[in-house]
Amino acid sequence: MKGLFKKDTLMVLKSWPIMVVILSVMLAIMVFMDVPTGILSFVSIYFMMQGVTSIITDRMCGWNLYQTTFPISRSMAIVEKYVFSLVVCAIGFVLGYALTMIFFPGIRQEDLLVSGLLGGILSLSALGAGIPLLILLPKNTFIVSIFGAFIPGALCIVYWSHALSEMSAQVAASQGQIVFSMRTDVLWAELGVMALLSMISLVAAPYCLSKMDQR
C-alpha cells in the first residue's frame, strides 16, 4: 500500500499549481463577498476530492489495471484510496481552518463550527459514496459518479435547512422567547450518519469490488 500511497501523493503534489490557483480564486471570492463560513468547508471538500478523483486519473491512464499486476491485493488498493482521501481531507481541514483564521479572525465560533460540520458531511459523503461509484460505473459516467457522491451529503443539508426553517418559524411564533440557533445538533447527527456510511463503505466496498471484474 505504501507504493500506491506514494503514487497518489506525488500525483497531488505535481498538480499543486492548479490547486493553488483554484484555492486562490475561491478564497478571493469568499473574502470579497464576506462569506467566512465557506472557506473551511470548501477547502476540506476540495482536498477530499483530490483523493477521491484520483480514481478517475487512474482509470483514464490504465493505472488501475496495471496496479493489479503488483503484489498488492485489489481490496488493499481500494482501501488505500479511502486512507489517502481521509489523510488529504484532514490536511485540507487544517489548511482551511488556518486560512479562515487569517482572513476572518473575528469569525463567530458557531459559524466556524457550522462550516466545519458542513465540510465534514459533504467530504464523508464524497468518500463513502464517491469511491465505490467511481470504481464501479463506466468511464464515461464520471460526472454522474461525482454528482452521485454528493447526494447523501446534499440530502443531509436539505434536512438541516428544513430544521433551520422550522427553527425560524418557532422563533417568529415565540416573539423572541426562543433564541435562534444554527441547529448544530442536527449537523452533528448527520456527520455521525456520514461517518457511519463511510465506515460501511470502507469495509464493504473493497471486499465486494475486488470480487468483480476490474473495469
Place this chain on the structure above:
Amino acid sequence: MRDALNIQNLNKKFKNFQLNNICLKVPKGRVVGLIGENGSGKSTTMRCVLNQDIPESGTIEIYGRNAEKGAKCHDRLGVVGDSCCFPDMFNAKTISAIMKDVYEKWSPEYFFAFLKRFSVPEDRQVRQLSKGMKAKLNIACALAHQPELLLLDEATAGLDPVVREEILDLLQEFMEDENHGILITSHITSDIERIADSIYYIQDGQICFELSRDQIDLYGIAQLTGDQIDYIDPNLVKITRKQPMHMEALITDRYEFMKRYPDYAISPASLDSVIVMISKGEVK
C-alpha cells in the same frame, strides 16, 4: 517440477463471448506463445491470470501458488501490456521511487541501467516519450524487480521493427535463466515464431491446438494435384486445403517427404501458413 504458469479448465463468461476450458502451461525455461485473431480471448486469458477478470471456474497457478488466493505471487510476475499505464506527468525517476515501495526486490540500479542502455531519458515525462520509449519503459519496470515469469500482452503491437527486435533480444536474455518463463500473446506471428518454444492457438475463446517449435520446423506445405494427394503416404499429411488450381497439404515431416517424393514441390511452413491450414483445412 512446478510449471511457471499452469492454467487448467479456465472458464469465463461474458454477454457475447466466453472462454471455454482453457488449459495452458508455461514450463520453466520455456517461452509460450498464445496467438489468435483479435477478439479470440488472448487478453481475457491474461486478465484472468492477473485477477482482473474473475473466472467462473478453473485454476491458475503461478509457480505452484494459486493466483486467486492472493496477490503475493505477483512479486514473481513481470507484466507488459500494449500501452503505457503510468500517469502522463511522471518520469522514470518518479516511477522508480514508487516501484521501490511496491516491490521488495526492486532494483533502481538495474532499472536506470536498462533505461540508459536503451536510451530512454530519465527526466522526461511519460507524455513526452515516443511509443517505442514507452514500450521500453514498460519492460524496464517489468524486469527491474527480478521477476521469474513474464507476461507480455501484445507488448510489441504498433512498434517499429527495430524496437521489436531489441525487445525480442531482451526476452532471449531473460530466458538465459532456466527458471524463468514467458507467456507472450500477440497477433504478430513473426515475433512469436522468433522466440516461442511452443504455441497455443486460441479462437472464439477455445484453445484449438498446441504446437511445439520442433513440430513447426518439421512442417512443410506441399502443392499437389488431386492424384498426387492420393498417392502420397497419408501418415505424412496432417491437413489438406483445396485451392483454385491445386491442393495444399500440410506435411508433418518435410524432410521425409522430400526424401520419398523428391519430384513434388514442398516449402517450409511458416507459422502463419500452419495456422491457416489447421484453421481452414480438412483432415485427410
